[in-house]
Amino acid sequence: MFKHIKSDLPASIVVFFVALPLCLGIALASGAPLFSGLIAGIIGGIIVGALSGSHIGVSGPAAGLAAIVLTAIGSLGGFENFLVAVVLGGLIQILFSILKAGVIAYYFPSSVIKGMLTGIGIIIILKQIPHFFGYNDSPEGDFAFIQMDGENTFSGIFNALKSISPGATLIAIVSLAILILWDKVLTKKGKIFQLIQGPLVAVVLGIIYYAVTKDDAYWGIGSEFLVSVPIPESLETASNLLSFPNFAVITNTEIWITAFTIALVASLETLLCVEATDKLDPLKRTTPTNKELFAQGVGNTVSGLVGGLPVTQVIVRSSANIQSGGRTKASAIIHGFFLLISVILIPKLLNMIPLSVLAAILFIVGYKLAKPALFKKMYTLGWKQFVPFVVTVVGIVFTDLLVGIGLGLLVGIVVILLKSYQNSHFLHIEDKSNGKHKIKMTLAEEVTFFNKGAILKELDSLPNDTYLELNVLNTRYLDNDIIEILEDFAFKAKQRNIDIQLVSERGIEENPASYIEFFRNRPKVNPVLK
Known part of the structure; x- marks a missing residue:
């Protein structure tokens, strides 16, 4: 592992600085004690990190659960x-x-996952x-x-643009310049710049x-623009920062509903993050998803027992x-220990970190996830990739993570249905033969009820006095709905003077009743290819 x-060590320092304010901010957004966010970050790093099968994923409290937590604390009668x-x-x-x-996790289209990362x-x-x-x-x-x-x-x-804090903005601009210089120039100049990361500087x-x-009225940074870690004054007050579950309410039905909601949403967010981080992994390793669910489950159980927020694998820290x-x-485990040690030993020093500096660090993270070149690349892949990608991005920006992904997935499904509708058959019209149009229709490898509309439209649009050659030689699966359409068409074909010839692995047949019976009793595997 080492x-x-x-x-991993320099990376863990960067993740620590990114995770610290997010743990506190998510706790605040959730209406929970600030210390509960730090507990979740520590457990997500150390316990989940140790049990996880992900090489580069980082777990901790997730913003996607904040609304659920905020509502649940009020409806359940308290944080305990x-x-x-x-x-x-x-x-x-x-x-x-x-x-x-x-x-x-494997059933989410790549375009949606890339849209999630970009969004x-x-x-x-x-x-x-x-x-x-400096506006927070x-x-x-x-x-x-x-x-x-x-x-x-x-x-x-x-x-924010109307209430700019000069001091916070100045140090943010300087920090951003340092980060860009470090990333683009200095890391290529020597190993020392690779070991000591720009974010730490x-x-x-x-x-x-x-x-x-701090004493300058104009250029100083107010305490409201700094990291705010709870500082216990003594061991007795330190114990007051911890909360423990009240198991007396375990029989409450609403508790179980909330538990299932947390498990479902946290699992979905984790699996989506796993899929996304695996795509970002430069070594292209694959995370065992069931092992990840187990690790997250253990992490949430322990977090709940010691007063922490729910945890998931999170894309901001992972990226x-x-x-x-x-x-x-x-790197994930070490970042968890950094959180633990710093909260115990140097909380006052942590509370001197300007939030604007951490914002500059996150700017770089966000830009690397949403590079303009990615939009161009997705566009060149065609509309079937670009539309779900853009819908996912817009949905995440203007709603939230799960809604945006849901919209992208919905569009992806519509695209699949549309292409399935279009690709169910291939129609080829030849010259007239004996006074009749000779038309060849070749069915796709798999034809399901999704294709009903397309096939029915083509059959109904065939002119009278037509010779139809229906090729099912390569068709591996034919849904019963399609068989019924063909059965109905065989009846109407007599009235319209349409002759039907079937081309299948059994040979050429011209008896409609015979080919319908053949479809109904067709073996699962093509005997010729078996």
């Missing part, structure tokens, strides 16, 4: 009651893994613009289009800038890991 520690649902949700995920439910990249950039300029009315982890404060993504940006510079200018050179699960 074979690539030279790559909600934690019971988190524990049960984890156990249900373990059951999903035993039932091999991970296979569902999240755009969302990251848009959501970080207010923090970049919306929590760091609020990724929905309609924000908690009632504003939307674009109105939040507009408000930017964060250290941000802390120094805050310490130097930051990949782009920073992470190669094995060691």
Whole structure:
């Protein structure tokens, strides 16, 4: 696991700096104690990271669950009651893994997965613009289009541009310049620049800038624009930061409904992220999805037991890991230990990190996910790839992750149905033979009820006095709905003076009743090809 520690250690530092404000922001957006987000981040890194089969995926609290958590805490009567649902949700995920439910990840089109990555990249950039300029009315982890404060993504940006903080903006611009210089130039100049990552330099510079200018009324950065880790004053107050589930409410039906909802949504988000990170993995490794569900289930069970939010594998941290050179699960595990150690030992130092510096880091992450070149590439692949891709991107930006993916998947299904409708048969019209049009119709390899409309339209449009050659030699499957259409057409063909000749593995037949009977009793496998 530590074979690539030279790559994994710097990557884990970047993931740590990305994860820290997101853990706190998602907890705030969820209406949960801030410390619960940090607990989920630590467990997602250490426990889920150790059990996961993913080499480069990173787990932690997910923005996609924030709305569910916020609603559930209120409806279930408190955070301790909600934690019971988190524990049960984890156990249900373990059951999903035993039932091999991970296979569902393989049924999402590539265009939708790429759209998901691009949409999240755009969302990251848009959501970080207010923090970049020192305007943070919306929590760091609020990724929905309609924000908690009632504003939307674009109105939040507009408000930020009207309330720019000079100090936060200055250090953000400097940090962004450092990150670009580090990525494009310095990493190619020497190994020292590969070992010490640009984001670490930017964060250290941000802390120094805050310490130097904190008393300056104009160029200083206010505390509301900094990371905000809870700091216990003593061991007694430290224990108060932890929450534990109230198992007395386990018989409450609403608890079980919430648990199943958490398990379902968390599993879906995880599987989608797994599919996406596997595509980003430069080594093109494949994550065992059922093992991942098991790891997430264990993680959620433990997180609920010690007062943490639900966890999933998350694309923001995972993509930051990949782009920073992470190669094995060691980077995810080490980032979890960094969270744990820093929260215990240096919370005051963490609270000196400007959010605008972290926004600059996330700008780079978002841009790498949503490069303009990807839009051009998807366009060149044709409309069947481009339309689901764009719909997914737009859906994610203007709604949320799951809705956007659902819209993209729906469009992808429509495209499949449309192409299935078009590709069910091939019609070839030849010259007249004995006063009749000679028409050849070759059916596709698989013809289902999706193709009913196309085939029925072609058969009904055949002119009277036609000679139809129906070729089913390569047809492997013919749905009963299609057989019924052919049966009805055989009856109408007599009235329209249409002669039918069937070409199949049995040879050439001209008796309609014979070929219909043949279809009804046709063996599953073509005897000729068997």
